[in-house]
Structures are given as structure tokens and as C-alpha cells.
Amino acid sequence: MQTITGSRALGIINALAHFALCVASCLLASHVLISGPVAFRNFFYIDALSVFFILTISIVNFAAAAYSIGYIAKDTAEGTIKERKAKAYYGLFNLFAFTMYFVTVVNNLGMLWVAIEMTTLVSAFLVGFYNNKKSIEAAWKYIIICSVGITLALLGTILFYYTASRDGGVTSLNWTDMIAAAGRLDPKVLKIAFLFILVGYGTKAGIAPMHTWLPDAHSQALAPISALLSGVLLKTAIYAIIRFTSIINICIGTSYSDNLFIFFGLLSLGVSAAFVIVQKDIKRLLAYSSVEHIGVITFGLGAGGALGLFGALFHVFNHAVTKSVMFFAAGNVVKKYKTSDMHVIRGVISAMPFTGIMLMIGAFALTGSPPFSVFFSEIMILISGFGQGLYLQSALFLAFIAVIFGAVVYHIGTIAFGKKPDDLPAAGEPLSGKIAFIFLLVFICVLGFKLPAVFSGLINSAIEIIRGA
């Protein structure tokens, strides 16, 4: 019996702590669902919308923490990183997790901005973690492009505050005060402010054409961090956009934001379709797929109606869990083959059966094949789109999804099957490395068949918040 030491022990403690957070956020969810929003000194405000994102974050965080154990232990064993750096990793991991939680619980829209900027600053170190040319270049682009975006978002926030204080008589930046005064705000200022918000936070969310940092950062970060960036970090920016959307929806109706969402959603889908087809690098492939899914979510927000919004929020969760499985699997593959070039990687299923199968299941789940959960959220959005009379837009949406389905399944199929290189030993994987996959797979499969009442109740309450009820 070998003793568990160093980075492995740290990893296990970290994973247990995040499991506890997972349980805590479930309890919080049921509390909010039963007895309404939780507020604390006007600074923290947690309603169904926040809880929904908290739940998503905690689930992906736990999975990433569990996956990190083996990943970091292997890096330290191979000497890629030193023991001291492994400790730094867990420190940054938790700081990053903390900033993301913070985004979802603050009431003050200015503090929301600060929290989102903090997520960038912390995660930049995780993107540049390996300290080589590629990762530092990616980290620099990430921090610079996102900081510019977020500066524009701050301008948008200030314009919101301008009309809120001039026309609404609001003296704080609290979301709860703004929403109460929403009806009295100046529509002209709001429209311009919302553009800044959408472009600003949209940069962070990876909405095309502001997505250019995303493929670099996601492909260079460590695999568990890629999962966090893609799965939940982008969603925190979506969360911020949703908060502002609910304010302007009350004041000027939904058609203004809907049109913008549909336009940017389709643009993101189109851009990612083009890049997914020609992609050679497996992690970049997954990164562009994130642009696609952010496009799906934005389109869903724009397609509107209760069903479209339900689909969009449901998709936030589905994409988070599914994309994490894919990044974990890709992380295993890259570690084993020492390359992320899909022209070189062959025979993943025979070289590492568990990862190979996860990769295949993940690819189908991610691209929206039944019976996995992504299929259902995409179908909801599509039905809503057609139902609202957006025939051309919905047809385009369907066409892009179909193209991406073909491209991703083709790419992943090529690397999963085929003949593995002779010098690569086929080896089983330890159970500890499988926990994260199985944990997430449960959500992907179960939610495809049955939505627990708590879960749909949570989304429905969140929808009421978005629609300004």
C-alpha cells in the first residue's frame, strides 16, 4: 500500500472540499426555491438565477477538482512541474473558483464587474501555467482582449447608472434597486448602454466576433482549467449579460435585446462552424465548439418565449457538463500521445479504452445527438425559434448545428479509431481518474431522460427573473 503524499494528498482534500460545496449549493438551491431569494446587507443577493449558476459552477468545479488529482500528480511525477508549483496550482484553482462564485452572488453591478475582471486576472496565471512560449502568448492575449472588453462593459454599467440615477432616482448600483426603477429609465440611453454591455461581457463570454482570445486560452490552459474556462467561466459572463437584459426588458420590451442576441448567436455559430471543420488541434476544436455553444445559448435567449429561455438556461448546464467531459478526455489523450495534433493521434480506443469511449460518447453528446441532454436543450431552442416565426434564423441555426455535428464526430472518430502507434502501450486507467467522468456522465444521461422537478422548478423561477416578472 503506497502512501499518498504531496500534490496527490492536496488534490484529494481539494476535491473533497469542492464536493462539500456541491452539496451546500444543492441545499442553497432548495432553500431559495422554497423560501425565495436570500439577501444579506444589500450586498449579497441570491435568487433562483444566481443559484442555477452556482449549482452549475459547483458541479463542474468538483469534477475539475477530482480530475486534477491525477493530472497534477502525473505532471509532478514526470517533472513537468515542481511540487511547489502544484501547490500554487491548487491555490489558484480555489481563488478562481471563489471569484466565479462571487460573480453570481453580488447584488451590486459594479462589484459584479470587479468580480468578472478578477476571474480574468486569476485565470490568466492558470492559462500561462506551463510558462512556455505558447501558453504565455495565450495568457497575454487573453488578459488584454478580455480587459478591453470588460472596460467597455464598465462604460455600459456607468451608462446604466447614469439613467438610473437621473431618471430613476436610484443612488446605488444594486441590481435589486435598478430592477425596481427599470420602468422609469431612459430607453435611448439604455439601448446604447446595453450595446456596450453585450460587446463588453460578450468578449468574456466568447461571443463572435469578440471570441479571438478563446481558442488560444482554452487550448493552452491545463485540461481541468480548460473545462472550467469553457464550462463555467464563459457562463458567468452570460450571467452578467442576463442581469442587464432583465433590466432593459422591463423598460423597452424584449424585441431589442432579442434581435441582438439572435444576430450574435448566429454569427458565433457560423464562425465556429467554419473553424471546427478545418481544425487540426483537438483542444482548439473543443474551444471553437465552446463558441458554438455560446452561440446556441445566445440564440436561445433571443428566440425568447418561455421555451426558448428554458432551453438557453438548460443548455448552460448541459454544455458545462458535456464540454468538461470532452476536455478531460482530451487532456488524457494529449498526455498520452504528447501531442494535440489530430493528424497524428490515432487509435485512442485501443490505447486507452475508457478515455476513448468517453471521448466518443462526449462527441455525440456535445453535438446534440439523442438521448443526451444537449439534444433536448437545442430542440427546445429550435422549437421556440420556429414557434416565434423566426423561420430563416432557425433554419440557419439548424444548418450550422448539423455542419458542426458532422465535423466534430468526424474529427473525434478519426482519432478514436484507427491503428494506435506501435510504441504506445495500451494501459488501463486507475479508478480515481474515472470518477470525474462518471460523475458528469450521470448528468448528461439522466437529464436526457428525465428532468428532476427541482431542476426545472429552478429554471422556471430563473426565467421569471429574466422576463422581469
Next chain:
Amino acid sequence: MLINIFLFGILIMAFMMVAAKRVSALIDGFRIQSFFLFMLMFVLAYSADSTELYIVTALLFVTKVILIPVMLRRVVKRIKVNEDLGLSVNPTVSIFAAIVLAYLAYAFTGMIAGIPAFFVSLSITLIGLFIMIFRMKAIAQIVGLLVMESGVFLTAASISGGMPFIVEIAIFFDVFLAVIILGIFVYKINSLFTHIDIDKLTELKG
């Protein structure tokens, strides 16, 4: 009256920075611009006689007039960077572009609120963005970001009488942290690539 003089100074310094050819000139430009911003805030704080505004003004002075320029200078000195800014657009064209940006800001702010301070703040936000895009040194991108941020800060001060106090403080802290972290990355870029020319960072494609 006094405020308008300081606003004019802020705008002029933005133009000077656009025309700068050397890294040190850019940093000096930023420092003087921050000083004008500080004076302006001081006048506002004095006329409103508000302790909170005085604190914000003092923080502005400490971070943007003293600490950040000193830090940027030290980075430049330590990495012995080539002083040339690497202009992808020459100064004459850059000035012309900055004038166009300022006009756009003027036309745009006229639609929302015709306040001179708002016009200046939006102008320098756009000019900061211009510096970030068209100057190829990593340091210049940091300065561009700071100019943008100053612009947004001035917007807040001019149209909505500043943000709530706690938010203002948090944003200062955040910006300061961002500059430190960007500085760290400049060191890292320099030690890996032996230069800090952003246009030559081309490892990642597609």
C-alpha cells in the same frame, strides 16, 4: 472654467500619446494626463466638499500619477527594452485618426448628454483603444488600457457624479492589480521571446 482647462489638458495629452514614438514618452504622457485628471477630481471634490471624493482623488494620485508610472518605468529599465514603440501607423496618420475618434465621441455624446467632460472621457477611451491596437509593444498595450480606464473613470465622474464609493475603491484596486499582473507577464514574455513586440507573438494560429 478650471475644470474645462483640465479637461483640455487631458485631451491634449491623449493626442501627445498618440504621437509619441518612444516608450518613455508614452509613459510620461500618461503620467501628465493622470495629473490633469487628478487636478480635475480635486476641484470636484473641493466644490462638493465630500470626504469620499477626496479619498478617491487621493487614490487616483497615488496609483495613476505615482505608482503605476514608476512601475512601468522600472519594467522598461529592467528588461532593457528597445525604446522604439513600433508604430504600425505613423504619427501623422495616428493624429488624424485620433481627431476622427474625438469627433465620433463628440457626435455620440451629443445624443446622450452634451456635457464636455463626457465628450472628453469618451474620446480618450477610444484613443486608448487605438493605442492598444496600433502600438506593438506590450508596455504600450498596458498604457492604452490605462488610458481607456481613465476615460471610463472620467465618464463616471462627469455624467453620474461618480460611482458609489465602495465600487470606486474596488475598481481602483482591480486596475492596480491588473497592471501588476500585466507587468509580470511582460517579464515572462521578455524572458521567453527576448522581446516584447506583440505583433511577433505568432505561435498560435487558427
